[in-house]
Amino acid sequence: MFYEISIIQFKKVLNNLSAILDKAEAFAETKKFETTVLAQSRLAPDQLNFTRQIQIACDTAKLGVSRLTGKEAPTHQDDEKTFAELKTRINSTISYLDTVTAKDFAESGSKKITHQRWDGHLTGEDFAIQHMIPNFYFHVTTAYAILRHNGVDIGKKDYLGALPFKK
Amino acid sequence: MFYEISIIQFKKVLNNLSAILDKAEAFAETKKFETTVLAQSRLAPDQLNFTRQIQIACDTAKLGVSRLTGKEAPTHQDDEKTFAELKTRINSTISYLDTVTAKDFAESGSKKITHQRWDGHLTGEDFAIQHMIPNFYFHVTTAYAILRHNGVDIGKKDYLGALPFKK
Numbered sequence: 001m002f003y004e005i006s007i008i009q010f011k012k013v014l015n016n017l018s019a020i021l022d023k024a025e026a027f028a029e030t031k032k033f034e035t036t037v038l039a040q041s042r043l044a045p046d047q048l049n050f051t052r053q054i055q056i057a058c059d060t061a062k063l064g065v066s067r068l069t070g071k072e073a074p075t076h077q078d079d080e081k082t083f084a085e086l087k088t089r090i091n092s093t094i095s096y097l098d099t100v101t102a103k104d105f106a107e108s109g110s111k112k113i114t115h116q117r118w119d120g121h122l123t124g125e126d127f128a129i130q131h132m133i134p135n136f137y138f139h140v141t142t143a144y145a146i147l148r149h150n151g152v153d154i155g156k157k158d159y160l161g162a163l164p165f166k167k
Numbered sequence: 168m169f170y171e172i173s174i175i176q177f178k179k180v181l182n183n184l185s186a187i188l189d190k191a192e193a194f195a196e197t198k199k200f201e202t203t204v205l206a207q208s209r210l211a212p213d214q215l216n217f218t219r220q221i222q223i224a225c226d227t228a229k230l231g232v233s234r235l236t237g238k239e240a241p242t243h244q245d246d247e248k249t250f251a252e253l254k255t256r257i258n259s260t261i262s263y264l265d266t267v268t269a270k271d272f273a274e275s276g277s278k279k280i281t282h283q284r285w286d287g288h289l290t291g292e293d294f295a296i297q298h299m300i301p302n303f304y305f306h307v308t309t310a311y312a313i314l315r316h317n318g319v320d321i322g323k324k325d326y327l328g329a330l331p332f333k334k
Binding site (some may be wrong): 164 | 168171172174175176179180210211214279285286287288290291292293297298300301302304305308309313315316318323326327328330331332333334
């Protein structure tokens with residue numbers, strides 16, 4: 001289930017996030033303000049701003065999958081300033097996810113996942129379920145909440161996206 | 168992996184959420200305001216308030232697991248007004264999750280999940296990955312964001328909780 005939980009779902013939600021950025025851009029144009037205002041917005045003075053939320057959401061997907069599969073991920077400089085640059089960052093993350101196959105996760109469940117700040121390791125399964133997935137949705141939802149608080153007309157459907165209904 | 172993704176992780180995050188409510192209560196006491204102010208807070212005038220976010224997070228866990236396993240879930244009246252009542256709601260949800268075992272998910276992956284508002288059905292796997300999980304984290308993170316915006320001193324660790332490191 002690793003592939004479905006990470007690759008399929010991360011790509012979908014990152015595409016949804018890109019469409020949410022489009023809606024925010026359209027809102028800024030209508031209201032005649034610069035999108036950089038939104039890029040620098042936050043919900044509390046000691047919270048990471050919108051730009052950082054997007055960067056970390058992308059990195060959670062990219063680095064999480066890289067740790068689980070061993071497939072090297074592209075590096076990013078975290079120097080995005082504009083919405084166009086943030087969308088490029090999202091697209092670059094999706095392009096990396098596109099290179100990973102279900103087979104690449106064959107050993108992921110029992111893999112030892114380490115991090116310099118961690119005392120010990122997590123199994124791949126614990127890492128995916130208790131860190132990668134909740135962390136990814138945390139930053140996407142926080143980015144969404146920052147826009148919502150600033151009046152962008154988005155709803156939960158924009159976050160969840162279309163569901164694969166079957167007849 | 169259904170059991171780990173839903174029961175283990177939902178229980179953990181709901182316990183984290185309950186501890187976050189404790190921090191919010193302590194903050195309200197220090198600042199000398201009623202927690203009902205937080206219970207009614209929202210980030211935008213047309214967003215569901217904090218209380219509704221908690222109720223929906225609980226229902227997403229409870230009803231999602233019930234749909235996947237067929238194990239009947241307790242009903243709740245959505246009449247919580249106080250933080251104490253919200254914590255009772257969270258605890259009641261955790262108690263229900265406690266009754267579900269890994270075996271109960273044996274048929275979940277291929278189960279047809281239906282909803283009156285849906286045109287067609289979702290497979291259990293698609294429902295879990297593309298609806299239940301992102302929806303759960305969406306409402307927990309939104310509740311967190313409402314408190315964060317109101318000055319409660321919480322961080323991402325309060326949301327993620329302890330990780331099961333191994334030596």
